[in-house]
Amino acid sequence: MTIASRFQPRPEGALRLTLDGAPLTAHPGDSLAAAILCHSGEASRTTGRDSPRTAFCMMGVCFECLVEVDGLPNVQACMTEVRDGMAVRRQMGLRKLGAADV
Amino acid sequence: MSDADLIIIGAGPAGMAAASIAVQGGMRVLVLDEQPRAGGQIYRNVGNGAPRGWLGKDYAAGAGLVADLGHPNIRAEFGATVWRVEVGGRVIWSQGGISHISAAPHLLLAGGAQERPTPFAGWTLPGVMPAGAAQILMKTAGLLARDAVLAGSGPLLYLIAAQMIDAGAPPKALVETQTRAMMLRALPSLPRAVLALPTLVKGVGLLQKIRSAGVVRHTGAAAFHAEPNDKGDIAFSFTAKGRRHRIETPLLLTHQGVIPATHISRAAGVRHRWNHAQQAFEPIVGPWGRTDQPHIHIAGDGAGIAGADAAQAAGALAALDILHLAGRIGEDSRNQRSTAPRAALTRARAIRPFLDAAYAPSPEILAPEGKTIVCRCEEITAADIRQSVAEGANGPRQVKTATRAGMGPCQGRMCEITTRGILAACGTSPSPPRARTPIKPITLGEIASLQEQNA
Ligand code: FES
Numbered sequence: 001m002t003i004a005s006r007f008q009p010r011p012e013g014a015l016r017l018t019l020d021g022a023p024l025t026a027h028p029g030d031s032l033a034a035a036i037l038c039h040s041g042e043a044s045r046t047t048g049r050d051s052p053r054t055a056f057c058m059m060g061v062c063f064e065c066l067v068e069v070d071g072l073p074n075v076q077a078c079m080t081e082v083r084d085g086m087a088v089r090r091q092m093g094l095r096k097l098g099a100a101d102v
Numbered sequence: 103m104s105d106a107d108l109i110i111i112g113a114g115p116a117g118m119a120a121a122s123i124a125v126q127g128g129m130r131v132l133v134l135d136e137q138p139r140a141g142g143q144i145y146r147n148v149g150n151g152a153p154r155g156w157l158g159k160d161y162a163a164g165a166g167l168v169a170d171l172g173h174p175n176i177r178a179e180f181g182a183t184v185w186r187v188e189v190g191g192r193v194i195w196s197q198g199g200i201s202h203i204s205a206a207p208h209l210l211l212a213g214g215a216q217e218r219p220t221p222f223a224g225w226t227l228p229g230v231m232p233a234g235a236a237q238i239l240m241k242t243a244g245l246l247a248r249d250a251v252l253a254g255s256g257p258l259l260y261l262i263a264a265q266m267i268d269a270g271a272p273p274k275a276l277v278e279t280q281t282r283a284m285m286l287r288a289l290p291s292l293p294r295a296v297l298a299l300p301t302l303v304k305g306v307g308l309l310q311k312i313r314s315a316g317v318v319r320h321t322g323a324a325a326f327h328a329e330p331n332d333k334g335d336i337a338f339s340f341t342a343k344g345r346r347h348r349i350e351t352p353l354l355l356t357h358q359g360v361i362p363a364t365h366i367s368r369a370a371g372v373r374h375r376w377n378h379a380q381q382a383f384e385p386i387v388g389p390w391g392r393t394d395q396p397h398i399h400i401a402g403d404g405a406g407i408a409g410a411d412a413a414q415a416a417g418a419l420a421a422l423d424i425l426h427l428a429g430r431i432g433e434d435s436r437n438q439r440s441t442a443p444r445a446a447l448t449r450a451r452a453i454r455p456f457l458d459a460a461y462a463p464s465p466e467i468l469a470p471e472g473k474t475i476v477c478r479c480e481e482i483t484a485a486d487i488r489q490s491v492a493e494g495a496n497g498p499r500q501v502k503t504a505t506r507a508g509m510g511p512c513q514g515r516m517c518e519i520t521t522r523g524i525l526a527a528c529g530t531s532p533s534p535p536r537a538r539t540p541i542k543p544i545t546l547g548e549i550a551s552l553q554e555q556n557a
Contacts, residue, residue, distance in 0.1 A: 003334030004352070005248075008245075008271060027244075029242070035243075042228065051481065054229075058239060059234075060137070062512050062515065062516050063510070081138055
């Protein structure tokens with residue numbers, strides 16, 4: 001099932017990205033999370049128990065917005081500004097975060 | 103070696119006001135903010151110049167503060183995540199995957215607030231977001247919700263509803279948890295709130311706008327429940343006036359007020375206390391923003407929720423005190439220059455007792471039950487936490503060890519306060535949970551490369 005964006009459509013943006021290979025456009029200054037939310041209403045990741053999630057707090061607090069960007073996992077999409085040509089992948093299932101005690 | 107005379111963490115109203123006064127007093131200031139631009143959440147993206155008049159005049163007022171950050175003696179770093187604050191004034195921060203160490207004799211924490219987590223059945227579903235997050239999307243990307251439902255309580259809910267109406271994307275309904283009894287309990291605080299008359303008048307104006315836009319309003323709502331319908335929209339149900347209601351919406355936006363963001367202040371060793379009226383932990387600060395840590399001041403919502411005007415005033419007071427402690431201005435001069443910000447702070451705070459009582463968070467969100475997820479990262483439910491308490495866990499540490507709640511990447515930011523609520527509902531009065539370094543997740547590689555730089 002494809003789920004439409006939960007937001008009103010905006011004019012096409014000048015920047016071109018891909019999400020799991022599908023094209024999407026964005027405006028300079030958009031956070032990656034905003035661009036994804038504008039594109040689709042579907043989950044942008046799933047948890048270790050397979051429950052669907054999308055970006056939530058939009059301010060770097062909740063870590064629900066983690067996606068893979070140009071091969072790099074666990075990127076906080078709400079804190080990342082879009083760049084032309086970004087290849088974004090949804091993160092399905094659990095990915096270990098490199099958190100460490102110092 | 104000091105990189106600056108003062109490091110300010112957070113470029114919202116408190117941090118920006120403080121930076122401006124500190125440089126006027128001759129200091130070199132380093133400002134660190136995690137967001138891509140200055141403004142904090144309240145003035146987020148205001149310096150970007152996008153024509154978004156529907157955000158209102160109060161929002162546009164932040165532009166002047168942002169412009170002041172251009173002073174040559176202010177170095178402002180954005181996308182800069184502080185992950186360690188050391189006793190003695192060293193701050194370690196990460197930007198673009200590289201960590202840096204900065205030091206200064208004075209540190210001002212102005213990290214502001216986060217939205218209170220609003221756990222209820224279904225709040226993790228795609229299509230449920232905090233209302234503040236939707237407002238950030240409006241401010242930063244001009245993104246407008248389709249037929250959203252706003253649910254919860256608090257003045258921010260009215261502001262966002264009004265902004266959505268002005269932007270041509272009115273909410274489908276406003277579902278409020280506050281009850282008539284809460285409003286009655288708040289009434290004795292109303293005379294004091296009159297000191298903040300412009301704020302009250304603005305609030306009444308927002309309510310009028312919502313009424314004349316014909317937005318459906320429910321109050322005294324409880325027993326929130328969200329589930330996906332067959333289109334992937336949210337079927338939202340709740341009880342109000344003794345009857346169950348159901349609304350379908352692509353986007354359910356919830357809000358139960360904001361709470362101080364205290365991970366940095368807790369990790370820095372500052373003493374905290376529970377604020378019962380605001381149902382949140384806050385650092386203990388004096389009238390100038392001083393804490394029990396000799397080099398650390400705190401100003402703004404991070405020291406207790408009072409809003410943007412109060413934050414700006416508290417930032418000014420802290421900066422004056424820091425100039426005084428650094429020997430740059432005398433005590434008399436500090437006191438004299440504090441008159442205007444002190445008065446502004448008193449005015450801005452006058453409305454809080456009223457707001458705190460009238461829009462207190464709903465009890466079932468403070469201490470949820472059953473299968474409602476509390477820790478979103480580790481998927482721990484209210485029942486899991488209640489069971490750990492029944493089995494003897496009597497504080498945040500024990501609950502965390504027993505259930506893993508709070509061990510995920512958000513490091514408890516989304517669940518600690520709910521765990522506290524459940525512990526309190528079970529009859530304990532827990533102390534503030536510890537915050538550990540790194541305060542935000544950081545890769546081992548980044549830590550290793552930092553150690554090499556320092557070797
Ligand atoms: S949406 Fe919460 S951290 Fe990105």
